[in-house]
Amino acid sequence: MPILAPPRGFRDILPTEARELRAIERALDETFASYGYVPIEPPMVERVDGDSGLERERLMQFLDRDGSLVALRPDITTAVARLVAQRYRDAAGALRLSYFAPVFREEPAMLGAEREYDQAGVELVGPSGPLADAEVLALLAESLARCGLRDATIEIGHVGVVRRAFADLNDDESAAVLDALRAGDHVGAFRLAADAGMRDEALGRARNALSARGRAVESIDIDGVDELREVIHLARDLFAGEPLWGVPNLSLVPALPYYTGVVFEAHHPKSGFPIAAGGRYDLLLGAFGTPRRATGFAISVPRLHLALFESGWRAARERALVSLAPAGTRDTAQLAAALRARGVVVAIGAVAERAGLEIVDASVVDHDHVRVADGRVMTADELARELA
Amino acid sequence: MSRLRFALAQGVLLSDALTALRAVGLDVSRLGEDRRLVVPSGDVEFVLARPSDIATYVERGAADLGIVGKDVLMESAARVLELADLRFGACRFVVAAPRDALERSLDEYRHLGSLEVATKYPHVAEEHFRRRGIQVEIVKVAGSAELAPQVGLADWIVDLVATGATLAANDLAVVEEIATSTARLIANPASYQLRRREIAPLVERLASWAAAR
Numbered sequence: 001m002p003i004l005a006p007p008r009g010f011r012d013i014l015p016t017e018a019r020e021l022r023a024i025e026r027a028l029d030e031t032f033a034s035y036g037y038v039p040i041e042p043p044m045v046e047r048v049d050g051d052s053g054l055e056r057e058r059l060m061q062f063l064d065r066d067g068s069l070v071a072l073r074p075d076i077t078t079a080v081a082r083l084v085a086q087r088y089r090d091a092a093g094a095l096r097l098s099y100f101a102p103v104f105r106e107e108p109a110m111l112g113a114e115r116e117y118d119q120a121g122v123e124l125v126g127p128s129g130p131l132a133d134a135e136v137l138a139l140l141a142e143s144l145a146r147c148g149l150r151d152a153t154i155e156i157g158h159v160g161v162v163r164r165a166f167a168d169l170n171d172d173e174s175a176a177v178l179d180a181l182r183a184g185d186h187v188g189a190f191r192l193a194a195d196a197g198m199r200d201e202a203l204g205r206a207r208n209a210l211s212a213r214g215r216a217v218e219s220i221d222i223d224g225v226d227e228l229r230e231v232i233h234l235a236r237d238l239f240a241g242e243p244l245w246g247v248p249n250l251s252l253v254p255a256l257p258y259y260t261g262v263v264f265e266a267h268h269p270k271s272g273f274p275i276a277a278g279g280r281y282d283l284l285l286g287a288f289g290t291p292r293r294a295t296g297f298a299i300s301v302p303r304l305h306l307a308l309f310e311s312g313w314r315a316a317r318e319r320a321l322v323s324l325a326p327a328g329t330r331d332t333a334q335l336a337a338a339l340r341a342r343g344v345v346v347a348i349g350a351v352a353e354r355a356g357l358e359i360v361d362a363s364v365v366d367h368d369h370v371r372v373a374d375g376r377v378m379t380a381d382e383l384a385r386e387l388a
Numbered sequence: 389m390s391r392l393r394f395a396l397a398q399g400v401l402l403s404d405a406l407t408a409l410r411a412v413g414l415d416v417s418r419l420g421e422d423r424r425l426v427v428p429s430g431d432v433e434f435v436l437a438r439p440s441d442i443a444t445y446v447e448r449g450a451a452d453l454g455i456v457g458k459d460v461l462m463e464s465a466a467r468v469l470e471l472a473d474l475r476f477g478a479c480r481f482v483v484a485a486p487r488d489a490l491e492r493s494l495d496e497y498r499h500l501g502s503l504e505v506a507t508k509y510p511h512v513a514e515e516h517f518r519r520r521g522i523q524v525e526i527v528k529v530a531g532s533a534e535l536a537p538q539v540g541l542a543d544w545i546v547d548l549v550a551t552g553a554t555l556a557a558n559d560l561a562v563v564e565e566i567a568t569s570t571a572r573l574i575a576n577p578a579s580y581q582l583r584r585r586e587i588a589p590l591v592e593r594l595a596s597w598a599a600a601r
Contacts, residue, residue: 155581184469187572191473211591213584249581255467267578269389272449274578 009107009115015355017305021118023315024147024305025100028120031143035135037098037122042079044102045070060104060115072104077258077281077296080123085288088125094132095125100301114302121278123296125285130227133262133280133295134234137246140276140297142239144266147304148313152275154245155213156232156264157252159279161224165206168198181253186210209250217248224261225250231262258284264297270310275303317358319344320387323351324370325363334367335380342384360387392432392579392586395451397439397460401571404476405455412593431586443468443574452579453587458569459548463509469580472573472595479550481512481566486537487559493543497522503543506536513546516566534558 006012013021029039048061048069061071073079076099088095100120107113120143124136137154144152162181166174173196180189193203209220217225232246246264254263254277263279278297285292322339324346326332336346351359362370362383371377378386396405396419406416415429419436427434435451442456443466454468457477461470483505485493497503506527507513517524527542534554536542544563549555555562573594580587 153582184467184577187470187473211588213581213588247581251580265581267582269582272447272576272578 009113011114015353019318019355020305020309020315021301024301024308025120027147028100028143028299029098031139031146032098032122035096035122035139037096037139040080040083040097040099041101042073042076042083042099044072046073046079046082047071058106060106074105075103075298076101076119076121077123077298078284080125080296081284081288081294084123084125084292084294085285085290089290091126094127096122097125098122118301119298120301121276121296121298123294125292125294128280128282128293128295130230130234132293133231134238136278136295136297137231137235137262137264138238140264140266140278140299141235141241141245143299144275144304145239145241147308149268149275149304149308150242150311152245152266152268152307153247154264154266155247155249155252156228156262157249158224158228158262159253159259160261161209161220161222161228161250162253164222164224165209166193166198168202169193169196178253181210182255182257184255211251213249213251214247217250220250228262254279262295266299268307268311270307271303273300273303275300275307315356320358320360321351321354322346322360322362322383322387324348325350325361327364328366331367332364335364335370338368338380339370339384342380344380344384344387389583391428392453392583393435393451394432395435395437395442395445395454395456397442397454397456398436399439401439401455401457401477402436405474405571408455408474408476408594408597411597412590440464446574446576449576449578452576452583453590454574455571456574458567458572459509459512461572461574462567462569463511465511467577468574469577470572470574471580471591472598474571474573474594475598475601477571478568479548479570480568481509481516481546482549482555483516483544483546483563483566484534484549484555484560485544485563487561489537489543490561490563496543504541505544505546506533506542507546508533509546509548512566516546534560 048059048071059071059074061069064070080097084095100118102116103119104116107115122136122139124132137156141154163174163178166177169177177189177192180192190203190207209222212220228248232248235246252263252265258281259279260282261280265274266276268275276297276299280295282293285294322344324336326348332348336348339346361373365371365377368379369377370380370383396402406419409416414432418427418429419434425436437445439456439460442454443460443464445451446454446468447466455474459479459481493503502523502525504527505513505524506529508529510526510528513526529536533545533547536545537560538558573591575587
């Protein structure tokens with residue numbers, strides 16, 4: 001007996017789930033497009049070189065026939081940075097790109113983690129300043145809302161402010177502190193800072209900044225806090241949404257090292273992990289030889305789907321599916337064509353996979369007449385009207 | 389909103405953890421009353437679990453907060469927030485070798501190019517020797533690593549020691565210290581943002597309790 005299950009970390013997405021994912025994809029595509037973002041499709045495989053952001057051991061990598069090391073893409077942002085450096089090197093103005101595509105990451109075994117999942121997101125390349133940061137923030141909030149997600153909050157921080165909170169340290173020391181914060185180790189970060197000779201008063205100020213969320217951020221006096229507040233106000237002008245969807249929060253230091261300015265994460269009470277994350281990454285394109293300002297976000301589609309499902313969301317009802325029991329091949333063919341011409345969804349024969357669709361059983365009487373479950377015989381026209 | 393879920397490690401850290409929680413005003417009287425592993429208490433729900441599972445629970449959001457040793461966090465590499473050093477449960481990760489055989493094992497390393505290291509903590513051991521540029525073969529054992537050199541399973545061990553008495557009793561000496569460890573207050577990153585209003589005062593009280601000790 002051959003092994004039928006896909007390799008570890010990969011799985012088949014069956015129709016009920018696939019239909020829901022399509023509904024999410026449509027909602028996201030429409031929202032991205034409404035802000036002027038156009039779709040892009042980078043390749044599944046990228047060269048492994050330099051600093052891709054993600055740790056090497058989390059890449060699914062293999063050797064190409066010419067001996068070069070390649071990997072299934074772990075995110076789209078790095079691919080977009082590479083692509084922009086190659087294809088839009090001299091482009092002036094703003095580049096607005098969107099995607100909905102699978103990414104691949106090696107996860108430790110036995111945690112139930114998937115190695116392939118869909119990410120949806122945008123990259124805004126070129127513009128900088130509060131309006132650009134606010135645009136991607138508002139777009140994330142509006143995207144989640146248009147998918148039907150309620151009660152999401154977006155935590156908005158600023159990596160530059162956090163960096164400046166440790167300005168007393170030299171470059172190496174502050175880099176080590178930032179590394180610890182990216183790993184979530186606040187204890188280690190403050191210990192490093194203290195060991196490097198940061199004074200108690202400055203440590204206290206940094207500690208206050210790192211725990212400031214909401215109104216408390218207003219009392220933080222570090223360069224960049226005003227910018228953070230302006231970005232949030234502008235984002236709320238761009239998309240009003242639910243009250244208080246955006247919360248200033250300086251404790252937010254994302255794990256990925258390429259962020260430089262305003263950063264954010266979308267959270268939902270039903271998800272133990274952030275649903276989406278993003279921010280300004282002005283240095284990443286420089287690593288590909290084309291210094292350009294850039295910001296963007298990526299939504300983890302499975303986490304968004306989970307949060308939607310847990311809050312009772314279901315994909316919008318599609319039209320019922322008529323399961324047409326055949327009688328005479330030509331009559332069946334002509335009746336199916338007549339029904340479809342009137343907008344009825346028809347499958348010939350019994351349906352093995354309903355995918356959550358409503359099924360209407362019917363049988364062929366002749367080329368223009370059908371019998372429905374309660375015994376009534378009607379014309380193709382009448383059935384089409386009844387189902388409309 | 390649901391109760392804040394607080395995961396506590398069963399075992400050596402538990403009594404100190406309960407002392408700390410009691411000191412900051414949480415009611416822990418019903419913990420250990422019977423064999424229940426989920427114990428509601430006011431606004432908090434306590435969950436008792438194996439130390440190595442605490443990091444997993446908190447990482448995945450099954451618990452919002454946890455108290456667990458830094459040693460467990462180092463070995464699991466779980467992505468959680470370490471918010472406060474609670475300063476109890478002190479122990480050290482060390483490399484240890486048979487007291488009389490250090491020179492012999494170094495000679496072996498020169499000739500054979502690799503050392504065998506037995507440990508319950510393969511990630512910590514591997515990371516340490518990679519950083520030091522020493523070629524080792526890690527032998528994962530489930531318990532009593534100090535046995536390994538005596539029966540020829542490995543040259544050295546990487547183990548967690550509190551007093552060093554077990555090492556001494558088995559004729560092992562510390563070659564070097566890898567890291568020190570104490571209990572940490574950890575949080576799920578998403579919970580820390582969404583439930584900051586409930587979590588922040590607990591962090592503050594536990595941190596000042598630890599600082600005052």
